[in-house]
Amino acid sequence: MRSRDLYFRLLHYALPYRKLFALSLLGTVVFAATEPAMPALMKLLLDETFVARSEAGLVLLPVLLVLLFVVRGIASFSSNVGMKWVATRIVMDLRTEMFNKLLTLPVWYFDNHASGNIISKYTFNVQRVMQAATSVLVTLVKDSLIVIGLLAWTLYINWQLSLIVLVIAPPTALIIRHVSKRLRTLGRSLQDTIGELTRVVQETISSNREIKIFGGEDYEKGRFATLNNQVRRFHMKATSVSEANIPVVQVLTVIALSIVIYIASVQSHTGQLSVGEFVSLIGALALMSSPIKRLTKINTQLQSGLAAAESIFALIDKHSESNDGNIRIGRSAGNIEFRHVSYTHHGGRSAVLHDINLEIAAGETVALVGPSGGGKTTLANLLPRFYTPSAGAILLDGTDIQELELASLREQIAYVGQHIMLFNDTVAANIGYGAQAAASAGTIEQAARKAHALEFIEQLPHGMDTLVGENGVRLSAGQRQRIAIARALIKDTPILILDEATSALDSASERMVQQALEDLRQGRTSLVIAHRLSTIENADRIMVMQAGCIVETGTHRELLKQNGVYARLYLLQHSREMETIE
Numbered sequence: 001m002r003s004r005d006l007y008f009r010l011l012h013y014a015l016p017y018r019k020l021f022a023l024s025l026l027g028t029v030v031f032a033a034t035e036p037a038m039p040a041l042m043k044l045l046l047d048e049t050f051v052a053r054s055e056a057g058l059v060l061l062p063v064l065l066v067l068l069f070v071v072r073g074i075a076s077f078s079s080n081v082g083m084k085w086v087a088t089r090i091v092m093d094l095r096t097e098m099f100n101k102l103l104t105l106p107v108w109y110f111d112n113h114a115s116g117n118i119i120s121k122y123t124f125n126v127q128r129v130m131q132a133a134t135s136v137l138v139t140l141v142k143d144s145l146i147v148i149g150l151l152a153w154t155l156y157i158n159w160q161l162s163l164i165v166l167v168i169a170p171p172t173a174l175i176i177r178h179v180s181k182r183l184r185t186l187g188r189s190l191q192d193t194i195g196e197l198t199r200v201v202q203e204t205i206s207s208n209r210e211i212k213i214f215g216g217e218d219y220e221k222g223r224f225a226t227l228n229n230q231v232r233r234f235h236m237k238a239t240s241v242s243e244a245n246i247p248v249v250q251v252l253t254v255i256a257l258s259i260v261i262y263i264a265s266v267q268s269h270t271g272q273l274s275v276g277e278f279v280s281l282i283g284a285l286a287l288m289s290s291p292i293k294r295l296t297k298i299n300t301q302l303q304s305g306l307a308a309a310e311s312i313f314a315l316i317d318k319h320s321e322s323n324d325g326n327i328r329i330g331r332s333a334g335n336i337e338f339r340h341v342s343y344t345h346h347g348g349r350s351a352v353l354h355d356i357n358l359e360i361a362a363g364e365t366v367a368l369v370g371p372s373g374g375g376k377t378t379l380a381n382l383l384p385r386f387y388t389p390s391a392g393a394i395l396l397d398g399t400d401i402q403e404l405e406l407a408s409l410r411e412q413i414a415y416v417g418q419h420i421m422l423f424n425d426t427v428a429a430n431i432g433y434g435a436q437a438a439a440s441a442g443t444i445e446q447a448a449r450k451a452h453a454l455e456f457i458e459q460l461p462h463g464m465d466t467l468v469g470e471n472g473v474r475l476s477a478g479q480r481q482r483i484a485i486a487r488a489l490i491k492d493t494p495i496l497i498l499d500e501a502t503s504a505l506d507s508a509s510e511r512m513v514q515q516a517l518e519d520l521r522q523g524r525t526s527l528v529i530a531h532r533l534s535t536i537e538n539a540d541r542i543m544v545m546q547a548g549c550i551v552e553t554g555t556h557r558e559l560l561k562q563n564g565v566y567a568r569l570y571l572l573q574h575s576r577e578m579e580t581i582e
Contacts, residue, residue, distance in 0.1 A: 003180070006306050009313065010132060013090045024082030028138055030075035032145030035291075036153040037068055039284040042276070083138050091130045095122055097316055104320035107386040108346035116199025117192075121315055124194050125308040128187075132305020139298045143291035150284045157281050158264070175248055180303050182241050187307030190234040197227040238300060249296045257285050322388060323406040332412045333397050334362040334494040334525030336383065341392035343378060351390065352378055353548045362494075365526040367536035369566065370545040376529045379545070380497050383527065384413050411435075414488035418500035420480040422472030427457055428464040430472075431486045439490055450520070451486035453479070489520060496521060499529040533570050542566065 014021045041064060098121065200223050204211065211220055264281055337360070343353040353375045360366050368376040381387050382394055385401060394401045401409055422430050431447055432439040444464065448454040456479055460466040472480040488496065498517065514535060530536045537556045544552035544559065544566045552564050559566035 003184075003306055006309050006313070007132070010090075010129065010305075010309055011137075013093055014086055016093075017086045017089055020082050021086050024079050024086065024138075025141060027075040027077075027079030027082065028142045029145060031072055031079060032142045033149060034068055034072050034075070035146040035287065036149040036284065038287065039150070039153060039280040041065060041068070042280050042283050079138060079142070083135070087130045087135065091126055094126055094129065094312060098122060098126075098312060101316050101318065101320070105318055106321040106346075107381070109318065111345075112347065114195070114199045116197075116202045117195030118315075119202065120191070120195040120198040121312055123198070125191055125311050128191075128301075128305045128308035129312060130305075131301045132309065136298050136302045136305065139294055143295045146291045147288055147295070150288050154281055154284050157277050157284075158267075171252060179241055180299055183238060183300055183303035184307050186234055186238045186241065187304040188310070190231065190238065190304075191308060191311055193227060193230045193234060197224070197231060200224050200227060238304070241300075249292065253289065253292055257288075260285060321385070321406070322402075325402055325404040325406065325409070327399060327403050328405045328408040329397070329399075329412075332494045334360075334412075335395075335397050336360040336495070336525060336527075337395040337398075338379070338382075339393050339395060341379075341382065341389045341394060343375075343382060343387060344390045345387075351548060353382075353389075356392070356550060358543065358550065360525055360527070362525055363523055364540045365521050365528060365538075367528040367530055367539035367542045368545055369530055369533060369536065369542060369569065370551075371569075372531075374545040375548040376545050377499055380499060380527055380529055383495070383497065384410050384415070412493055413495045413497060414491045414493040415497045416481070416484050416488045416499070420472065420477075420484045422468050422475075422480055422483060424467065424470045426462075426465050426467055427460065427483065430468060430483055431490060433487055436487075436490050443490060444486075447486040447490040448483075450489050451482045453482035453486050456482075485517070485520075494524055496524050496526040497529075498526065500531060533566075533573055544569075 102118070200220070204220050204224075211217060261282060264278055267278075336358075338356045338358040341353060341356040342351050344351045356379060358366070368379065370376060378387065382389055383401070385406060388402070396404065396409070396412070423433070427448075428441070428444050429437070432444045441464070445454065448457055448464075457463060457466075466474075468474055468480075468483075472483070475483070518538070528536055528539060536542060539556070541553060542556060542559055543550050544564070546565060552559055552562060552566055554562065560570065
């Protein structure tokens with residue numbers, strides 16, 4: 001996207017606050033307009049007071065000077081405070097839009113993007129955008145008007161001399177254009193590197209136990225040091241380019257000003273310029289130096305902000321997960337059919353599921369087993385439309401799930417996975433999460449009891465009101481899993497997906513939870529993914545998956561008699577368990 005288009009899109013976010021934005025710009029304009037008044041007052045002071053000895057000027061000029069600075073103070077305050085308010089609102093709106101987009105993105109987006117890179121957009125990138133959206137605009141408007149005003153004043157005094165200053169405009173524009181391209185490239189590289197740095201920090205925090213036990217401290221220090229140094233280098237490159245740009249422009253400016261000063265001095269000696277005009281002209285030219293310097297420096301902020309804007313708008317413009325269905329259903333019966341379903345991961349080349357045909361009757365429990373990488377979890381993830389089949393269709397009660405409203409479909413499904421996600425909130429809030437947040441305390445307690453979680457919850461410092469910590473760090477793995485089971489119980493859906501739901505439990509807890517899951521599955525259609533085959537012996541049907549295909553199907557006894565993949569897996573696990581007991 002071109003710089004102009006990016007900037008106008010940024011300014012679009014200021015439209016809801018256009019009144020205050022306009023007031024702030026008005027303050028900026030007033031402040032800039034008063035700048036040429038300084039050399040104008042200087043001319044009056046010298047010509048009227050010191051040369052013409054005007055008594056009226058002795059009183060009028062000090063009063064005008066005070067009024068001038070009062071007006072400048074009010075204008076500066078309204079401009080800076082008003083623009084900062086607009087800027088913070090724009091940042092808040094951008095973050096809100098980005099976060100809302102994040103909630104609608106398809107699962108494959110998170111599979112393909114490191115969370116640290118995404119988080120950096122909300123922290124680092126959006127701050128850079130704030131500078132480009134408002135601070136740069138204030139400087140651009142204010143200092144441009146100051147330069148124009150001062151230049152107009154010098155033209156009024158002596159237009160021939162003032163034209164010399166305009167000679168520096170073409171080479172200055174060429175320099176700024178070249179520098180802009182370089183700064184934009186460096187800005188993109190800096191943002192990407194900071195995203196990687198954020199990722200490393202996040203991984204270090206979440207994997208602190210693994211780092212300590214496997215002695216990964218030096219490795220992590222090395223990763224962080226490399227990225228940290230790259231961030232420093234990109235900062236220095238951007239600074240070098242920016243700072244090299246400033247003196248070049250200033251030298252060109254000073255050369256032009258020096259020529260003007262020399263010619264003006266000669267004209268003053270010959271009487272072509274009065275003392276007041278000479279001092280006013282030199283003063284106006286001198287006052288141009290600071291705004292020209294600031295205008296040159298804002299290019300760094302502008303290009304950095306535009307590079308950040310590219311990154312942010314790339315996220316905002318991502319396509320949300322498909323939600324074209326318009327059929328809303330009540331409580332489903334739970335009849336599921338996979339009809340010639342194949343699936344290829346987003347951006348992948350080969351299919352991970354091949355022509356799956358599977359019918360699950362309402363209330364039936366079907367277990368998916370097989371070697372790792374066989375496609376069991378992927379198949380289960382197709383049902384709530386975390387992924388979309390590359391071919392074929394999935395039907396719920398005879399209706400293609402693509403024709404259902406996404407929210408309506410997911411209202412029918414409860415999920416308990418192997419990797420439990422708990423939020424840094426109370427136990428009660430984690431059980432009654434999301435749409436179940438309005439559940440009564442009694443309902444939450446009942447779900448916890450059925451999941452055999454109440455016994456340990458009552459032992460916590462504040463019971464149901466105990467904070468579980470980030471991702472439930474204050475609880476054991478088995479406790480986290482039982483809270484997740486309670487969360488599924490309270491949703492009370494006709495379809496249940498269990499992905500290794502008892503994998504983190506000890507033997508005693510597993511027996512209790514296994515019984516709770518047996519009760520939970522009654523009257524519900526259940527899709528159970530299991531590696532521990534002893535947990536699914538009572539399933540109505542067992543599907544054995546290998547390399548993305550269903551290779552065997554039947555009950556536990558039927559599959560053992562077939563003496564195929566399932567039988568080999570079962571015997572292997574059984575022999576390992578016997579060795580462990582011995």
